[in-house]
Amino acid sequence: MAPTRSERLNAQSVSLWLALVFGAVLLGAFVSFPGFFPPMSPDASAQQVAAFYEHHQAMIRASMVVFNLCGVMLVPFFMVIVYQMKRMATPTQVLAYGYLSAAASGVTLFAVANLFWLIAAFRPDRDPQQIQLLNDLAWITFIAPVGMIVAQNVCLALAVYLDGRAEPIFPRWVGHFSIAVALAMVPAAGAAVFRTGPLAWDGAISFWLRNSAYGAFLVVMFFVLRRAIERERGEELDAAAELQLHAEAVR
Amino acid sequence: MRRIPAEARIDCVWILLSGLTVVAWGLAKVHGEHRLTPSGPETVAVLAIASVKSRLIIRQYMEVRTAPTCLRRATDAWLVVVMVTIAVMYAYA
Amino acid sequence: MTGATAALPARVSARDDQRSPKLDLWICWWVFPAFYTLFGLIFVVLTRVMPPPRPGVGVDQINSFFHAHGTTIKLGFALLMVFIGLASVTNGLVAFQMKRMSVKPIFTYAYIATLAVGAVPGALFAAFAFLAAVFRPDRDPHLVALLYDVGLLTFVGSLGCFTTNYLVLALAIALDKNKVFPMWMAYITFWQIATELLAAPVFVFQKGAFAWNGAISFYEGTVIFVVFLGCLIVLLRRAIQQQPMDELVQD
Amino acid sequence: MVSILETTPTEQPRWHLPGDINIWVFVLADLFSFAFYFVVFMVYRIEHGSVFLDSQRHLNLTTGALNTLVLLASSRFVALAVQTARTGDYRRATRLVSLGGLCGILFTLIKSYEWFREIADGFTLPRNEFFMFYFSITGVHLFHVLIGLLVLALILRELREPSLRRASMVEAGAIYWHMVDLVWIVIFALLYLAR
Numbered sequence: 001m002a003p004t005r006s007e008r009l010n011a012q013s014v015s016l017w018l019a020l021v022f023g024a025v026l027l028g029a030f031v032s033f034p035g036f037f038p039p040m041s042p043d044a045s046a047q048q049v050a051a052f053y054e055h056h057q058a059m060i061r062a063s064m065v066v067f068n069l070c071g072v073m074l075v076p077f078f079m080v081i082v083y084q085m086k087r088m089a090t091p092t093q094v095l096a097y098g099y100l101s102a103a104a105s106g107v108t109l110f111a112v113a114n115l116f117w118l119i120a121a122f123r124p125d126r127d128p129q130q131i132q133l134l135n136d137l138a139w140i141t142f143i144a145p146v147g148m149i150v151a152q153n154v155c156l157a158l159a160v161y162l163d164g165r166a167e168p169i170f171p172r173w174v175g176h177f178s179i180a181v182a183l184a185m186v187p188a189a190g191a192a193v194f195r196t197g198p199l200a201w202d203g204a205i206s207f208w209l210r211n212s213a214y215g216a217f218l219v220v221m222f223f224v225l226r227r228a229i230e231r232e233r234g235e236e237l238d239a240a241a242e243l244q245l246h247a248e249a250v251r
Numbered sequence: 252m253r254r255i256p257a258e259a260r261i262d263c264v265w266i267l268l269s270g271l272t273v274v275a276w277g278l279a280k281v282h283g284e285h286r287l288t289p290s291g292p293e294t295v296a297v298l299a300i301a302s303v304k305s306r307l308i309i310r311q312y313m314e315v316r317t318a319p320t321c322l323r324r325a326t327d328a329w330l331v332v333v334m335v336t337i338a339v340m341y342a343y344a
Numbered sequence: 345m346t347g348a349t350a351a352l353p354a355r356v357s358a359r360d361d362q363r364s365p366k367l368d369l370w371i372c373w374w375v376f377p378a379f380y381t382l383f384g385l386i387f388v389v390l391t392r393v394m395p396p397p398r399p400g401v402g403v404d405q406i407n408s409f410f411h412a413h414g415t416t417i418k419l420g421f422a423l424l425m426v427f428i429g430l431a432s433v434t435n436g437l438v439a440f441q442m443k444r445m446s447v448k449p450i451f452t453y454a455y456i457a458t459l460a461v462g463a464v465p466g467a468l469f470a471a472f473a474f475l476a477a478v479f480r481p482d483r484d485p486h487l488v489a490l491l492y493d494v495g496l497l498t499f500v501g502s503l504g505c506f507t508t509n510y511l512v513l514a515l516a517i518a519l520d521k522n523k524v525f526p527m528w529m530a531y532i533t534f535w536q537i538a539t540e541l542l543a544a545p546v547f548v549f550q551k552g553a554f555a556w557n558g559a560i561s562f563y564e565g566t567v568i569f570v571v572f573l574g575c576l577i578v579l580l581r582r583a584i585q586q587q588p589m590d591e592l593v594q595d
Numbered sequence: 596m597v598s599i600l601e602t603t604p605t606e607q608p609r610w611h612l613p614g615d616i617n618i619w620v621f622v623l624a625d626l627f628s629f630a631f632y633f634v635v636f637m638v639y640r641i642e643h644g645s646v647f648l649d650s651q652r653h654l655n656l657t658t659g660a661l662n663t664l665v666l667l668a669s670s671r672f673v674a675l676a677v678q679t680a681r682t683g684d685y686r687r688a689t690r691l692v693s694l695g696g697l698c699g700i701l702f703t704l705i706k707s708y709e710w711f712r713e714i715a716d717g718f719t720l721p722r723n724e725f726f727m728f729y730f731s732i733t734g735v736h737l738f739h740v741l742i743g744l745l746v747l748a749l750i751l752r753e754l755r756e757p758s759l760r761r762a763s764m765v766e767a768g769a770i771y772w773h774m775v776d777l778v779w780i781v782i783f784a785l786l787y788l789a790r
Contacts, residue, residue: 098436104460151429189425301784531621
């Protein structure tokens with residue numbers, strides 16, 4: 001019997017649709033933030049940075065406010081991953097709690113970075129040195145701390161490898177993919193140190209590789225989770241059907 | 252009701268402790284006026300009284316009197332270390 | 345044991361036995377000493393945040409401090425950017441052990457939440473402030489002095505999240521009937537709250553025993569934290585060894 | 596550990612660990628951290644001798660001594676409560692612990708009044724080195740007193756519940772309370788009296 005409409009709209013699928021909608025909104029904000037296309041150069045002088053904020057003040061505020069509103073909306077999405085990790089037949093659920101803890105801190109960092117940009121854009125007539133400082137802090141907080149995401153992906157990969165279920169929750173390649181994304185993001189920590197070259201915060205590795213890798217990870221996990229939820233619903237229906245057969249056999 | 256010795260012991264200790272406190276307080280009060288000059292003998296007296304009071308509390312109230320030897324030594328060590336260090340540093344000041 | 349993990353039949357599968365049991369627990373346990381040794385290396389040797397430099401110094405001394413240790417600060421905190429996630433893995437391990445206790449998981453969720461809060465202002469703000477301070481040699485000295493205060497006051501001064509964290513852990517251990525951790529560990533955990541209280545005056549004093557590098561506000565708290573950490577690592581090892589293979593952990 | 600509630604309090608067994616090992620780990624740890632505070636206090640006492648002496652004059656000796664007597668009385672009540680609990684007279688033990696708790700509350704009130712008077716006279720924490728130590732050490736001690744009141748409440752619950760009444764818990768609570776009193780005696784001598 002096909003699941004009725006109400007059964008399809010369970011917590012997990014709602015969280016996924018939340019992530020899809022707000023992911024799209026965040027992508028829009030990401031594209032519309034003048035500081036990302038092309039990414040601001042860390043070598044710019046204080047006056048150039050102040051002029052940039054003066055010139056693009058409206059768009060900076062608009063995009064960053066959207067970021068502020070929607071950035072934390074991805075938390076339910078991460079919690080669906082935590083729930084699925086708890087369903088895995090790993091010896092214990094310690095990795096799920098590690099993932100949860102890392103996700104909580106990771107999202108906080110994103111919110112803090114966003115606030116630095118908004119403060120910088122609040123009074124463009126401020127002393128250029130102060131605007132440059134706020135801009136530096138914003139970029140360093142946004143790009144450099146990859147540790148939380150690396151920890152999340154490592155926990156996820158370990159859980160996938162240790163999943164002893166006959167039919168694992170996430171296929172094996174999800175583990176490899178998580179590790180690959182984590183490795184792609186590690187060098188971005190250099191953005192807090194270098195002002196020029198690929199490792200600078202506008203460089204190929206720290207900006208483009210890091211953000212595209214993380215974007216790809218979110219998109220891929222969206223589809224992987226969707227299939228995992230479908231399969232879970234299938235399992236529940238089979239179990240329910242089995243129960244019914246058993247009840248009839250007893251009668 | 253005949254006072255059970257254990258409770259009587261606690262009352263004696265309490266009277267002794269209170270008495271010592273009043274003595275220490277009196278000592279400090281009497282020398283109230285020239286408080287500005289540090290006086291060696293008075294400090295030593297006060298510290299001695301405090302040590303006796305502390306040991307009474309540890310041994311009688313905390314019942315370390317009947318506790319295993321390692322606990323007795325540990326509490327005594329603490330008291331000696333604290334009081335001697337303070338006295339030496341006072342002498343040094 | 346109260347409650348059983350969900351989807352019990354799917355947990356035990358054929359491939360479970362030949363792999364070494366509790367592999368994920370032991371991985372997380374080894375992360376504990378590894379991460380805190382690295383934490384000590386970064387904060388003590390490389391970036392000299394522990395023991396903290398003197399608070400009561402002028403702008404030029406602060407700038408010469410950053411000038412002298414610029415490279416090691418950059419190296420140290422770049423490393424922290426990558427490995428800060430391991431702190432979340434250690435939180436996950438302790439949170440899992442709290443789940444094994446007989447108390448309801450309220451304390452576990454509180455433990456994860458408080459440490460997720462504590463990670464950002466407690467450690468990462470110091471990293472961001474110091475990194476920004478050494479990011480540009482031509483920054484205004486007064487702003488560098490501002491970053492010096494931001495970094496050290498947030499590192500030594502963030503008390504509330506850790507106090508709540510210690511309180512919640514102490515209560516969980518005290519009320520636990522399964523005796524995952526011995527009772528004296530509850531007292532040692534609770535004992536640290538007094539040191540947090542005594543760190544409160546760091547916001548008032550610039551010199552003396554209660555400044556942020558004071559004998560009481562900093563050194564005593566650090567010594568007691570190291571004692572607590574040592575006890576925790578040893579007790580976690582014992583708890584993992586003693587956990588029966590088929591123990592049902594509440595979900 | 597054999598429950599010692601049955602043995603008559605007059606002849607004590609050869610040796611018996613009061614409370615349990617856990618409370619002693621905490622008490623000794625706390626005692627050593629207070630010892631550390633005292634030593635650091637003395638280090639700054641040597642450096643700023645005159646400031647300490649001058650500030651010490653402003654402390655009210657009478658309230659300090661009164662507080663000590665109040666805390667000693669509360670320790671007596673709690674010690675008596677442990678003995679009566681051993682004889683099985685739980686009603687009297689409960690009354691004694693309550694009296695001890697009342698003295699603890701009285702101590703907190705006197706201490707707060709004393710602090711209020713000093714702050715009103717302008718001797719606040721950031722005023723100088725001495726008052727920095729005075730308010731911090733007495734503050735941490737007051738925190739321990741408040742925790743002690745909580746512990747006494749736990750003992751009351753222990754005595755009232757016929758199913759509980761574990762000797763080790765009653766003794767452990769009493770030991771913590773006596774430690775709070777012990778630390779106050781050293782604080783009183785060091786901060787108020789010694790010159």
